[in-house]
Amino acid sequence: MTRKYETIFIINPELSEEETKALVEKIKGTIEASAQLESIDEWGKRKLAYPIDHFNEGYYVLANFTADSNFPRELERIFRITDGIIKDIIVKREK
Template identity: 50%
Template sequence: MRKYEAMFIFTPELEEEKRNSVFDKMKGIIESNGSIEDIDEWGMRKLAYEINDYKEGYYIVVNFESEKEVIDEMERVSRITDEIIRHMVIKDEQ
């Protein structure tokens, strides 16, 4: 298994309950064949540039270990989930 870091940016008007529900789905994908090491909620931040008419977003960063298949599924689900306006997964070289 490899170590990864994922960042999710959620729409700013999303209610906490709905955001947690969507994020729980992402955690479930990771935990299906991996383990979460750390979750860091950055909260509401201003975006570097406007995305789909949004100037702010709610940031969550996750450090985890998993197989490559988990990354593919997580990216697929992130692309089709309207509540996530951006996502990024990088391999942690530490």
């Protein structure tokens, strides 16, 4: 059964522009390989509400996708093991 999901992930602000773009493309490719990517929106660098790993700002990326119910768990695992991602969240969207 497929469902609609939304994820926001925050990238280390100290990465170069090329490293940030490569990381966004990697996550985009991961989503496209197992799900249907609806949209990806790069918000850019923004101030964090509270420090995360001694960072006060981060590079925000929002992605909307449709996937089977087991894919978000795998995507979460990939976020955790990927260097450069300091925070992430995946939520199920209402129809």
